[in-house]
Amino acid sequence: MTRARRLHPAWTVAAVAFVALVGAAGFRATPSVLLHPLHAEFRWPLATISAAVSVNLLLYGLTAPFAAALMDRFGIRRVVAGALALVALGSGLTVFMTASWQLVLCWGVLVGLGTGSMALAFVATVTGRWFVHRRGLVTGVLTAGGAAGQLVFLPLLAVLVRDHGWRAAALVVAGAALAVVPLVARWLREHPADLGLPAYGATAVTPRPPSAGGAAARAVAAFTAAARTRPFWLLAGGFAICGATTNGLVGTHFVPAAHDHGMPQTTAAGLLALVGLFDIVGVVASGWLTDRMDSRLLLAGYYGLRGLSLLLLPALFTGGTGPSMLVFVVFYGLDWVATVPPTVALCREYFGDSAAVVFGWVFAAHQFGAAFAATAAGLVRDRLGDYAPAWYAAGALSVGAALLSLLLRRRRAVPVPVLTPARPAGAWSYRG
Structure with a gap:
């Protein structure tokens, strides 16, 4: 690597991924500070409001494997930018809601799909493509991004709810998610082979696999x-x-x-x-x-x-x-x-x-x-x-x-990619 490029681009990708995870994590802190204000304003049962959180929780998990496959098909940049837009849309639309089903749609479905698309499968995709050495460490740092986001947003959201009402907090979450989109569009590279470089710690350039x-x-x-x-x-x-x-x-x-x-x-x-x-x-x-x-x-x-x-x-x-x-x-x-x-x-x-x-x-x-x-x-x-x-x-x-x-x-056996019409790209075999 030349003197002009001492910092491997993998670290830039990891930094942008961390910021994106922090930006999306704003919603993870939202239910705890908005639950009682929503109950006080709309008189919805707490069980109804909690149902929206439950839908979010389930979609957060179920979306992850499909999001990882979509990243392979359409690229990390597009999927992450779309996920941040969904989080912003779901959080922003809550300021206009008048019925509990709209809360389920916004909090549960839209934000659930958005945050699920940036769950831990996103971390696994970034570290798998860009790192050979330090994979575990980078996985830990990126995983900590979610926790860091909650710590950053929770005190701020609590103050906003107290001083300006819950709508201000919802809009701040939406704005934070949108603010990260330009960084993702500019700096979140897809694959080290696109730059003619090996992954961090690798000795040879690995060709970018064909889109499945x-x-x-x-x-x-x-x-x-x-x-x-x-x-x-x-x-x-x-x-x-x-x-x-x-x-x-x-x-x-x-x-x-x-x-x-x-x-x-x-x-x-x-x-x-x-x-x-x-x-x-x-x-x-x-x-x-x-x-x-x-x-x-x-x-x-x-x-x-x-x-x-x-x-x-x-x-x-x-x-x-x-x-x-x-x-x-x-x-x-x-x-x-x-x-x-x-x-x-x-x-x-x-x-x-x-x-x-x-x-x-x-x-x-x-x-x-x-x-x-x-x-x-x-x-x-x-x-x-x-x-x-x-x-x-x-x-x-x-x-x-x-x-x-x-x-x-x-x-006991190395996973073997199999590229045949009968099996999808990236298929593998395992005995054990």
Whole structure:
């Protein structure tokens, strides 16, 4: 590489991807600050407003594998720019809504499709194309972009809602998403071969693979092929438990559970924000470790330690905001999405060129687990008057996820692309 180009373009692509993820993450912080203002203005039941969030959560997961296939078909730049436009449209149109179905359409469908198109499958696509060395680290940094976005937007949105009303907050989210589109259009390159360069850390230029037609068919075909393998179900099962024990349970029910034990909601929300802060540190560190250690052992360790922390949480609630609870916040925050870099790495190991699409399906399992846990924990609280059984069940499930990770074997066959009319581009075979 010449002196004039000491910085590999891969780092520019990664930086733009990070900014795009931060811009799209604004909506992830929106429901928590807009739920009560919408209820107060429109008198819609909280369950109705929550339904819009549930639709968003499910589409966020289901869109990911199709978005990864669309990126292969039409390019990263077009898909990401379109996704940001959908987020802006969905958030911006809420200022005109008068009926609850419009909230479901805007929050649930439009924003769900937009954010799902920029979910973790986008991260897997960028790192898979542009990086050979430092893949784990970059995966961790980009994954942290979502958490960073929430931390950036949450305090701002809360102030806007308080001082100027919820419509101002919705418009700020829309504006932030739109502001990133020009950066994406200018700097988010598709493939290093387009510049005549190898990926970062590679020694030779890899020709850009031909565009595969039928993105939806390719996503379905990738799932059908992956579903015949043992590693896919072990990864998907573990990641479903990951979603259940993070977004679904802790992300949704930590604050009301703490309030049940006499902790003020503002204090509980502050503790949850600290979880997000340490989440950034944890996922970046996990990416660094993924470049150096066996991802199977990392996953087993993460899930096992998470299970232990959740089993102890009911007892910690009785101590309020004492040192023990703060230790949990730090420890759990470091572990929150640390599972992402090793899971992406294992998808790449087992499924080769189809890794981003297959990871999209694994991520869909994550979101289904989250949606199930969010509902199940609420039912437990309604029926039994206590969240404790939900925490214990989550702890046991996390230990189970650790065992699933240990059952993963090292790959015994290299994924082989097969370009025939009977199978889509990027198809692969796996024995094991």
